[in-house]
Amino acid sequence: AQLLRRPLRCIRAAGRLPSRSLMNLEELVSALNDFASLSLAESWDNVGLLVEPSPPHAVNTLFLANDLTEEVMEEAVQKKADLILSYHPPIFTPLKRVTWKTWKERLVVRALEHRIGIYSPHTAYDAIPHGVNNWLTKGLGACTSVPLHPSTAPSYPTEGTHRVEFCADTTEHLETVLSKIKDIQEIFCLTTLPVRVEGEEQTRVSLNCSQKALLEVVALLSQNSLLYHKTEILLLQKPLLPHTGMGRLCTLSKPASLSDIVERIKSHLKLPHIRLAMGTGKTLDSPVKKAAVCAGSGSSVLKGMEADLYLTGEMSHHDVLDAVANGISVILCEHSNTERGFLSELRDMLAIHLQNKINIIVSEKDRDPLQVA
Numbered sequence: 001a002q003l004l005r006r007p008l009r010c011i012r013a014a015g016r017l018p019s020r021s022l023m024n025l026e027e028l029v030s031a032l033n034d035f036a037s038l039s040l041a042e043s044w045d046n047v048g049l050l051v052e053p054s055p056p057h058a059v060n061t062l063f064l065a066n067d068l069t070e071e072v073m074e075e076a077v078q079k080k081a082d083l084i085l086s087y088h089p090p091i092f093t094p095l096k097r098v099t100w101k102t103w104k105e106r107l108v109v110r111a112l113e114h115r116i117g118i119y120s121p122h123t124a125y126d127a128i129p130h131g132v133n134n135w136l137t138k139g140l141g142a143c144t145s146v147p148l149h150p151s152t153a154p155s156y157p158t159e160g161t162h163r164v165e166f167c168a169d170t171t172e173h174l175e176t177v178l179s180k181i182k183d184i185q186e187i188f189c190l191t192t193l194p195v196r197v198e199g200e201e202q203t204r205v206s207l208n209c210s211q212k213a214l215l216e217v218v219a220l221l222s223q224n225s226l227l228y229h230k231t232e233i234l235l236l237q238k239p240l241l242p243h244t245g246m247g248r249l250c251t252l253s254k255p256a257s258l259s260d261i262v263e264r265i266k267s268h269l270k271l272p273h274i275r276l277a278m279g280t281g282k283t284l285d286s287p288v289k290k291a292a293v294c295a296g297s298g299s300s301v302l303k304g305m306e307a308d309l310y311l312t313g314e315m316s317h318h319d320v321l322d323a324v325a326n327g328i329s330v331i332l333c334e335h336s337n338t339e340r341g342f343l344s345e346l347r348d349m350l351a352i353h354l355q356n357k358i359n360i361i362v363s364e365k366d367r368d369p370l371q372v373a
Contacts, residue, residue, distance in 0.1 A: 023357050025049075025057040025117055028083060032119060035353050039154035040127040040244065046089045051111045051118035059083050059117075062354075064347055065363040066340040068118065073107055075365045077114050084111070087132075087339060089120035125342075127151050129243040130349065132295045135342040136311070139268030140261060140291055142253040147245025148292060148301055152238035159188035160208030164217055166231040167195065169202045177227065178205070180220055186210035187217075208236070247294040247301040258329055259284035261291070261309065269337055273372050277320050279308075279327040286329070295338040313338040336368045 023031070029049050041047040063081035065072050068090040076084050090107050098108050111118055125131040127147075137145050168174040181187060188208040195204045209217055214233070222228045256264075258278070266274055278284070291309040294301040298312025299319045310323055313335035323330050343362045350360055 022058040022060050023354070025052065025055070025059055025083065028059050028062070028354070028358070029119060031354055032085070032121070032350075035350065036121055036124045036128045036131065037154065038121070038124050040151050040241075041122060041124040042246075045123045046092050047120055047122050047124055049117065049119050050089060050091045051108055051116075053112060053115040053117055057082070057115065057117065059358055061359045061361065062350070063361055063363065064343045065366045066336050066343060067366055067369075068107060069366075070103055070106060070110075071365045072363050073110050075363055076116060077110065079361060081116055081361075083117040083119060085119050085121070087120065087122060087125060087343070088336075089122055090118060091120075123246070125346075126246055126295060127244050132339050132342045133246075133248045133293060135345055136295050136338055137248050137250050137293050139265045140250055140252060140293070140311070141256060141264055143250040143291075144253070145248040145250040145293075147243070148247030148249050148294070148305055150240045150245040153241055154238075156236055156238055158208060158236070160186070160213075161211050161236055162214045163206065163208050163234040163236055164214065164221075164231065165204065165206045165234070166221060166227050167197055167202045167204050168227060168230075169200055171203070173224075174203055174205070177220065177224070181207065181217060184209075184213050184216045184220075186213040247292065247298070247305075249305065249307065250291045250293055252289055252291070255287040255289045257284065258282065258286050258288055258309070261288050262331065265311065265331060265333065269333055269341055271333060271337060275332040277324050277330040277332075279324050279329040281327055282329050288329075295342075296335050311338075334368050334370045340366060340368070 033048075038047050059082040061079065061081050063076045063079060063084045065076070065084060066087045068084060068086035068088070090104055095105060095108070098105050100106055100109060126133055134145070137143060168177065178190075178192075181190065186209055190207040191205070193204045193206070195202055207217070218231075218233070221231050262274060262276060266272070286308070288308045290307045291311055292302050292305040292307040294312045296313050297315070298310065299315045302310045302312060302315070303319060307328060310328055310330045312331075313333055315323075315330065315332060320330050347360050347362055354360075
């Protein structure tokens, strides 16, 4: 009887396993780009699909890491990963050759030998509302946050980068000007409207144009001093994206002492130690109401921000001195310690976003290279 029951239990257990349908690499990359638009990444960054095996390439296992080192690559190979999502781009500066000589070249060789793709989101994940910086703010306790440097939409809500408006009172002359304007490339939304200016009937002309076309429009209008002096040029701005951008300024729901914040951060990041520089005139009992936060290297993002505390992975010595002199305390946790913990949260979000179609695992070998000795 026991021998009969044992295979039945195995059958029932097997029946509970979730069925997964493979995604091809193109589908998965498209889904990852939908999760976080790469247009949000900083202009200096190198994001997206960095290594692509020859097609067709099906993905059953997505492997998440913060830093793709050789040790982490070996782990990905052993776990039969089909695509590595490495938060930091392992290829940043251009590679002039792909050999076995340097460790980053070897990563590419190993990836292609084992048909593993490499994808990096980096600063795109810094900017999104559900990204790395949002996760880092949770270490402060209950708070509301806004981006320190808001992101703008990837495109203008209308065509063109500039709007030009001017008034003309001579119909015949206006027709000549409009005819010449229409011959200029990259002119959009050209409209005319009758208006009364200082008691005179005039025609107001409005148009959108590109930066290149603007130079030609201005050159044309400058040939007539009356039109030129009645010309207005507006720079069209891309709209800001809500809750999106670099860094976060957090306002705590209830002020907490600096010592309490230190313990909260250590608990959130699972660190036995952090580095602390107390602002001038501050003590461990000083209240923290506002904290400026930036995962990774925060000097350029946090610089000049008004807050009681700066929280980041690393800052230059002199930027720490500047903050302290301004009465701002600084907590440094080492660069990737302020990022890596996000991977577990990312795994759960991607599982939902990808409808559980693939297996998603987080690296166990990935760690910050700096340890307390």
